Amino acid sequence: MDGAPVTRSARAAELEAFHRDHVLGCTRCPLSEGRTQVVAGSGSPDARVMFVGEAPGYHEDRTGVPFVGQAGKLLDGLLEGIGLRRDDVFIANVLKCRPPGNRDPQPAEIRSCEPHLFRQVAIIRPALICTLGNFATKLLSGRPDGISKVHGCELPMEIGGQPTLLYPLFHPAAALYTRAMLATLEEDFARIPELIRRADGVVSAGPAPPVPAPAPDAPSPEPPPAEAPAAAESAEQLGLF
Numbered sequence: 001m002d003g004a005p006v007t008r009s010a011r012a013a014e015l016e017a018f019h020r021d022h023v024l025g026c027t028r029c030p031l032s033e034g035r036t037q038v039v040a041g042s043g044s045p046d047a048r049v050m051f052v053g054e055a056p057g058y059h060e061d062r063t064g065v066p067f068v069g070q071a072g073k074l075l076d077g078l079l080e081g082i083g084l085r086r087d088d089v090f091i092a093n094v095l096k097c098r099p100p101g102n103r104d105p106q107p108a109e110i111r112s113c114e115p116h117l118f119r120q121v122a123i124i125r126p127a128l129i130c131t132l133g134n135f136a137t138k139l140l141s142g143r144p145d146g147i148s149k150v151h152g153c154e155l156p157m158e159i160g161g162q163p164t165l166l167y168p169l170f171h172p173a174a175a176l177y178t179r180a181m182l183a184t185l186e187e188d189f190a191r192i193p194e195l196i197r198r199a200d201g202v203v204s205a206g207p208a209p210p211v212p213a214p215a216p217d218a219p220s221p222e223p224p225p226a227e228a229p230a231a232a233e234s235a236e237q238l239g240l241f
C-alpha cells in the first residue's frame with residue numbers, strides 16, 4: 001500500500017463494487033452449492049477496526065449478515081461497552097459461505113476464499129484487526145498458538161498488503177458457554193480504543209502500555225449451560241478455545 005489518502009466515498013464505492021463483482025456471486029469453491037447467500041461482511045468501509053470470525057452459521061446464512069443470533073448480540077454489547085456500534089466497525093469472516101452443518105472449513109476452501117478477506121482489508125485499511133476465536137487467529141497470525149494463550153496480545157502484522165495490528169480475542173460465543181469468559185472478553189475489548197489510537201499514531205508520547213503476558217492455556221470449557229441455544233454447536237466445534 002502506498003499510504004495515499006482515500007476518500008470516504010471512494011472507499012465505500014470500491015468495497016461495494018468488489019462485493020458486487022467478486023464476492024456475492026462467487027463460485028470459487030463447493031460451498032457455493034449449499035449456501036443460501038454469501039455473507040460478505042457488514043459495517044463501515046471507513047472502519048478503524050475489523051472483526052474477523054470463522055464462517056457464517058445458520059442464522060448468518062439466512063440473513064446475509066455476520067454475527068447475528070446470541071453471539072452477535074453479545075458482540076453488540078461488547079462494542080457498546082467501549083462506545084462503538086456495529087456501524088463504526090467492519091465485521092467479516094474468513095469464509096463467506098456457510099460450511100454444511102457448520103463443520104470446520106477445509107484447506108481448499110480457505111485458499112479459495114481468503115483473497116476476499118485480504119482484499120477487504122486492503123480496501124478498508126483498518127488500524128486494528130480483531131480475530132474472534134481460534135480459527136481466525138491461527139489463520140491470520142500464521143502461528144499455531146491457541147487463542148487461550150494469545151488473546152489480548154496485539155501483534156504487528158501485514159495483512160492484505162496493509163500494515164496493521166492483529167488483536168486476537170475469544171469468540172463472543174465462548175461467553176455463552178463459559179460465563180467467566182465474559183469478564184475476559186470485556187477486559188480485552190477495553191484495550192481496543194487505546195490500540196486504535198496507538199496504531200493511528202494519535203498516542204505519540206509516553207510509554208506504551210505493557211503487553212499482557214500470554215496466559216496459560218485455559219482449562220477445558222465447561223459444558224454448555226442449560227440456556228445455551230439449542231441449535232448452537234459445541235464450543236469446541238466453534239473453535240472457541
Ligand code: SF4
Nearest residue numbers: 026029032096097113
Ligand atoms: S466460501 Fe468463499 S470462495 Fe467459497 S464460494 Fe463462498 S465466497 Fe466463494
